[in-house]
Amino acid sequence: MVNSELIAALRLQNVPNIGDVTAKKLIAHCGSPEAVFDDKLHHLKKIDGIGTAKLKGLFDSEHLEAAHVEYQFILENDITCSYFLNSDYPSYLKHCIDSPILLFMRGNLDLEARKIISVVGTRNITSYGMAFCEAFIEDIAPLNPIIVSGFAYGVDICIQKTAIKHGLQTIGCLAHGLNQIYPKVHSRYMNDVEKNGGFLSEFWSTQNPDRENFLKRNRIIAGMSEATVVVESAERGGSLVTADIAHGYNRDVFAVPGRAGDKFSSGCNNLIKQQKAHMLTKAADLIYLLDWELEKEETKTVQKQLFIELDDTEKSIYTYLQKEGKQLLDSIALECSLPVFKASSTLLNMEMKGVIRPLPGKLFEAI
Known part of the structure; x- marks a missing residue:
């Protein structure tokens, strides 16, 4: 961000009634933080979901003065500012509606393309x-x-x-x-x-x-x-x-x-x-x-540890999952002739023993 845009973003961040969601609405409507302050108050009030209360004090000089002071602190302390629309902003955080419009960083951070x-x-x-x-x-x-x-x-x-x-x-x-x-x-x-x-x-x-x-x-x-x-x-x-x-x-x-x-x-x-x-x-x-890459040797080591004692109910579920692959709780209960609560508690015990894995979508599979 150029200096004027960063100061405008800081100024917007300092207005008490404007949170992150409202700030993003204003920026999206006007095009940039600086453009928000170039617009007229009566225009901004017409933005859907904004209103008079949230804009109270928006153009007060104290926010601009505070922004200049904080900007000076940023320059003097080797702080990096990450704007929510820039590539250096944490990618997962960009998808959160209430994420900050600005983040302040210090150190040797490298957030791009990383787990x-x-x-x-x-x-x-x-x-x-x-x-x-x-x-x-x-x-x-x-x-x-x-x-x-x-x-x-x-x-x-x-x-x-x-x-x-x-x-x-x-x-x-x-x-x-x-x-x-x-x-x-x-x-x-x-x-x-x-x-x-x-x-x-x-x-x-x-x-x-x-x-x-x-x-x-x-x-x-x-x-x-x-x-x-x-x-x-x-x-x-x-x-x-x-x-x-x-x-x-x-x-x-x-x-x-x-x-x-x-x-x-x-x-x-x-x-x-x-x-x-x-x-x-x-x-x-x-x-x-998370579907991250596993080394083959690590996978083999995990598999060698799975031969442990199971009771009859656990054996029934394990055999079914080995044969059918990933299955929902309701399907497991139905096919193994178990009440759902019994299947659920048995699956938890089997997970503790390390013979099954829970998956996203409430699926289970044998290891």
Whole structure:
């Protein structure tokens, strides 16, 4: 973007009543952010879905002054601005109606033509969660994906440190301006992250890590990725909000299962139970469901581990799926003479044993 267009976009972003959806409507109607401010107020009011209330204060000089100040901060701090219509804007995020018109980036980010997944979870990560993060990143590293997280305590910083350890690009999506870091104790990791990816935010240097900013930030984590992985979560938490947003964007969501009764596995178990997330026990599950390339040797290793003990009901289902291929739950229940609830619970047990895979569209197949 040329300087005048960037300043106009910043100016538009600073108007309180104009959110991302309204800003995009104005830009689409007028042709550019700068053209919005060249138009007349009475013309803009006639745009479908806009109205007087949203345009209140649009031409106030304070927004232009603030835009110039923020623009100066951007220049002085080597920050890259990504406009939502440009090629350097995260491709998956472009498809989200409420994505920001501007993103601010710092570091060595390369988002073009790359596999991107988000990993989120509790701030109170357990040894189980840490072990999963290490194994997951180690197994997925040959595919060289970008790992996105929120740079917070717990799962976030664990997965990002592990990504750096294995040479993967990682992005910290922040809930505040790029002039600060939260939590401050994570400042020690900033240089490593910037060398191996960087930081991204929609927030200005004047904006602090307020609670509502974390909720807004979650939609970016969910929206810019092909899939979102929840490693550990209690029954409530920000990671479940991110998972819900990703589900609403029609993105794949994965959850790491845990034992019944474990506090920081209950959120993941509920996502799986509610069929909002695929069960994730190893990186190969995600690789397969996202249709990423798998090395032949890895496929063979997975297949050799499948000969485990099944009860009669499980054998019946497994034999049917081997013969018929991918099938819906209702078809499995009908052909195996099982009530749907029984078929569903049996399939979940078989998934835990690693002998079947759930597929998009509520299909199942034998491995």
